[in-house]
Amino acid sequence: MRTPDGNSQTKVYLAIGLSVAFIACATVLAWFAYPPLREYYLVQQAADRSEHGDLAGELTYLEALAHEFPSKQNRYLLSYALITQAIELSDAGDMKGATEIFDRAMGYAYDDPGAYHKYACMLIDNDNIEGAAFLLSRAEYWNNRQPQGLDVVGFQYHTDAQLIFNIAQKSAANKMWNLSVKHYRLFKQNRDQSSDILDGNTPYDQLAKELAVDLKLQLSDEDFQAVVSEFQRQSR
Numbered sequence: 001m002r003t004p005d006g007n008s009q010t011k012v013y014l015a016i017g018l019s020v021a022f023i024a025c026a027t028v029l030a031w032f033a034y035p036p037l038r039e040y041y042l043v044q045q046a047a048d049r050s051e052h053g054d055l056a057g058e059l060t061y062l063e064a065l066a067h068e069f070p071s072k073q074n075r076y077l078l079s080y081a082l083i084t085q086a087i088e089l090s091d092a093g094d095m096k097g098a099t100e101i102f103d104r105a106m107g108y109a110y111d112d113p114g115a116y117h118k119y120a121c122m123l124i125d126n127d128n129i130e131g132a133a134f135l136l137s138r139a140e141y142w143n144n145r146q147p148q149g150l151d152v153v154g155f156q157y158h159t160d161a162q163l164i165f166n167i168a169q170k171s172a173a174n175k176m177w178n179l180s181v182k183h184y185r186l187f188k189q190n191r192d193q194s195s196d197i198l199d200g201n202t203p204y205d206q207l208a209k210e211l212a213v214d215l216k217l218q219l220s221d222e223d224f225q226a227v228v229s230e231f232q233r234q235s236r
Contacts, residue, residue, distance in 0.1 A: 039069045046077070055085055066108055079109035083118055090122050098122065113143035121163055129174045136167075136179065164190055169215045175223065177230040184211050185234070198235040204228045 042065040049057035062078040082105035090098035102119045109115035116139035123132040164187040171179035188197050197207060208227040212219045219227065 039065065039074075042068070043077075046081075050081075055081065055088075059085070072111075075108040076112060076115075079105040079112065079115050082108070083115060087118075087122065090126070095126055111142050111145075113139040113141075116142065121167065124167055124170045127170070127174075129171060129176055129179075132167075133171075133176065133179055165215075168211075169217075172211075172215055172217055175226075177223075177226050178234075180215070181211070181227065181230040181234055184215065187214075198231065200235070204231040204235075207231045 042061050046058050046061035046065065049055075049061060059078070059081050062074075062081050065074045066078040082101055086098045086101035086105060089095075089101060102122065105115060106119065116135045120132040120135035120139065123129075123135065164183050168180050168183035168187055171177075171183065185197055189195070205224075205228050208219070208224055208231060211217070211227060212224070217223075
């Protein structure tokens with residue numbers, strides 16, 4: 001039986017080394033030259049961190065995902081994770097931290113009405129009605145520009161009747177009748193699954209009385225007239 005000489009062994013080792021190097025290079029090239037592979041990896045890593053309750057780790061991968069592959073879906077994934085973090089900070093009483101995180105989230109979800117709406121709800125819960133009013137206007141702006149012509153009624157795919165009710169009630173408490181009437185209408189539509197209450201068949205003063213009852217308000221004569229006027233204005 002022949003024993004391989006030194007040259008033969010060298011050739012074998014060289015061939016093996018070249019094969020390993022080729023596979024390594026091919027893997028690296030596939031990694032960077034085939035974006036879906038990299039994108040899939042980042043999504044899976046973020047999902048894994050999320051399943052284990054590691055929000056910081058999830059954010060790390062989602063930020064990489066949003067920067068390397070800035071599709072609408074990937075931006076929204078990151079914004080929702082940031083919003084989750086912001087809400088946790090808000091619940092813990094850290095409004096400054098929550099606001100900073102929400103501001104970051106809006107940078108990625110600038111065209112998502114639901115993100116504006118969640119931010120506005122947090123501000124309303126903390127009695128920042130002026131800030132919430134601006135955010136709600138942005139929510140409506142982008143909601144009206146959704147590709148499938150999504151209805152502004154309740155931002156139904158992002159919120160529920162209770163949140164809409166809270167917005168209507170808190171804005172009424174601050175005499176922001178435009179927001180109160182708008183969200184009262186959304187609340188009624190969401191709750192009753194009916195068409196817009198401004199259908200022309202119900203007198204404005206009756207609508208104002210129903211608003212006061214549903215929102216548990218004691219309206220002065222001046223406030224009552226302001227609500228009537230707002231119903232009339234929004235019916236145009």
